[in-house]
Amino acid sequence: MERTFDKVEEILKKHDYERKNLIKILLDVQKEYRYIPKEVVNYIAVSLDIPPAKIFGVATFYAQFSLKPKGEYTVLICDGTACHMEGSMSLVKAIEEELEIKPGEVTQDLKFSLDKVGCLGACALAPAMVINGEVYGKLTPEKTKEILRNLKEGDER
Known part of the structure; x- marks a missing residue:
């Protein structure tokens, strides 16, 4: 699935590309897509210069995050x-x-x-x-x- 990252860029910019804002960034991504897509995790990882595993760790630790699509x-x-x-x-x-x-x-x-x-x-x-x-x-x-x-x-x- 091809995805543009314009919305993700807006979210990252809103949070000043700061690693300390990772949870806020993920919350905004989830609000936008109704889940956290794998390719978005990879994009955030590169943008914030952190390993994707760290982002997956945060996303799987907190119950409010989902790595699978959620319904409307x-x-x-x-x-x-x-x-x-x-x-x-x-x-x-x-x-x-x-x-x-x-x-x-x-x-x-x-x-x-x-x-x-x-x-x-x-x-x-x-x-x-x-x-x-x-x-x-x-x-x-x-x-x-x-x-x-x-x-x-x-x-x-």
Whole structure:
């Protein structure tokens, strides 16, 4: 895949090509591409004169980074204790049925990705999920499917 690095150059310039800003640079790259592409890692490594392995180390250490494409809608299902006890796994099953993906996967059209997380910090709303930063709580499998269908329909308009 051929990729221009204009956006990456803008990001590097914004952060003054400083190694100490690597995490901020990676956050901006992820925001731009919805993941951190391998060829972008290599470009940053050359630009900052650091080994690609160091960048991969940072990108794999922090949970907010992904080296695989994420969907336009990133669905995070909480599987912390409270959510698990309130049936979060039934929500995962409902999402798998509705979107035909499993946790860690992305739909073929790159519209949705699904991840299970240890805790969203929304225990009072158990079971809960977050889609692109918006928290949904007190969910049932049916309500979860309805939310996903509404997002799909919104895209089709």
